[in-house]
Amino acid sequence: MTLRHFLEIDDLSADELTRVLDLSVAPGRPPLLAGRTVGLVFEKPSLRTRNAMEAAVAQLGGHPITMQGGEVGLGKREPATDIARVLSRYHALIGARVYEDASVRAMASVSSVPIVNLLSDRAHPCQALADLLTLRKKWGRFKGRSVAWVGDGNNVCRSLALGAALLGVHVRIASPGGYGLDADDLERIRSLGAGVDTFDHPASAVRGADAVCTDVWSSMGHEAEADVRRGAFGGWTIDSQLMSLAAPDAPFLHCLPAHRGEEVTSDVIDGPRSVVWEQAENRLHTARGLLLFLLQGTS
Numbered sequence: 100m101t102l103r104h105f106l107e108i109d110d111l112s113a114d115e116l117t118r119v120l121d122l123s124v125a126p127g128r129p130p131l132l133a134g135r136t137v138g139l140v141f142e143k144p145s146l147r148t149r150n151a152m153e154a155a156v157a158q159l160g161g162h163p164i165t166m167q168g169g170e171v172g173l174g175k176r177e178p179a180t181d182i183a184r185v186l187s188r189y190h191a192l193i194g195a196r197v198y199e200d201a202s203v204r205a206m207a208s209v210s211s212v213p214i215v216n217l218l219s220d221r222a223h224p225c226q227a228l229a230d231l232l233t234l235r236k237k238w239g240r241f242k243g244r245s246v247a248w249v250g251d252g253n254n255v256c257r258s259l260a261l262g263a264a265l266l267g268v269h270v271r272i273a274s275p276g277g278y279g280l281d282a283d284d285l286e287r288i289r290s291l292g293a294g295v296d297t298f299d300h301p302a303s304a305v306r307g308a309d310a311v312c313t314d315v316w317s318s319m320g321h322e323a324e325a326d327v328r329r330g331a332f333g334g335w336t337i338d339s340q341l342m343s344l345a346a347p348d349a350p351f352l353h354c355l356p357a358h359r360g361e362e363v364t365s366d367v368i369d370g371p372r373s374v375v376w377e378q379a380e381n382r383l384h385t386a387r388g389l390l391l392f393l394l395q396g397t398s
Contacts, residue, residue: 103393104207104214106200108224108262109291115392116265120232123381123388131394132161138190139217140182142168142197147355147382148217148225152194155386161191173197179205187211191394213393220254226354227258228385231266233378234310237350245269247308247345249301249337250362251328252280255314255354260284264293272297273304275331301335306344312352313337313362329361338364342372350374 104110111119137156141149149165156163173179173195183206186193192213195203200221207214216222231241238244246263248256252274260270260280270288272280272295279297280288288295298304305311316332317325342351351363351373359365368375 106216107222108227108258113265119388119392122391123232123384128158130160132159135191136162136164138186138193139163139165140171140195142173147379151382151386154383180209183210222258223254224258226255227262229381230259231262232381232385233374241266241268244309246310247271247304248312249273250313251278253318260288264288264291267293270295271304273301305341308345310349311345314354315358316362337367339366352378
């Protein structure tokens with residue numbers, strides 16, 4: 100089997116992405132990782148990613164070995180390439196949650212086992228898998244649907260937009276000036292065959308959309324910009340009035356953690372249209388589906 104890395108959602112074709120989603124909900128948990136280990140490097144802290152990946156490895160019969168950033172010294176104590184060369188001799192697969200996308204790509208360039216991007220400054224493909232599974236469970240099908248993103252054009256936005264476009268979902272992105280996806284990102288999304296529109300006002304993106312998504316205004320790595328960003332994103336909070344513009348059955352998604360009162364109000368995230376807890380649970384199911392996809396045939 101050809102070695103596959105998972106660094107961004109469009110490393111998969113549409114058919115492969117569908118296969119991962121199918122595996123995520125397939126009955127049974129084959130002991131694919133029995134007697135094997137998975138190395139998980141966490142340069143950045145995590146709740147959902149760590150628990151989802153460790154649980155998925157255990158459910159497939161394996162043993163996760165998690166390393167904090169200080170233990171590994173990624174790029175400081177040792178270069179990313181040396182770390183990957185060592186860990187790939189121990190483990191069936193390596194996951195890395197890093198600050199810089201270049202770090203996980205450097206690891207993939209030398210690793211002899213699959214590398215999974217558990218988050219970088221450019222991409223969060225594992226979150227996109229969970230988002231798409233959540234939408235498939237809600238919608239039943241992707242074709243003809245639209246998803247609105249309101250807020251920062253960050254790594255979560257980029258990966259979700261790419262994944263949605265792969266599956267034929269029309270993407271609508273509203274961000275304040277200077278905080279949207281760049282022209283290269285938008286062209287990459289369009290190249291996948293689905294439409295993408297950008298807006299400078301939340302209502303324009305949300306009106307008639309089949310789902311509404313957002314994230315915090317200041318992701319990890321942007322803490323120093325928090326005050327400036329609060330000013331730039333003033334008026335961009337998703338509240339019940341904004342949600343009323345979406346399709347009547349449109350769900351609300353948020354990758355968490357959430358800052359109630361900033362990017363979303365409590366009545367929306369804790370209300371009946373919110374699917375954020377199912378979305379969080381699906382991090383586990385899609386982690387398991389991804390491991391099955393990447394490792395089947397390599398045991």
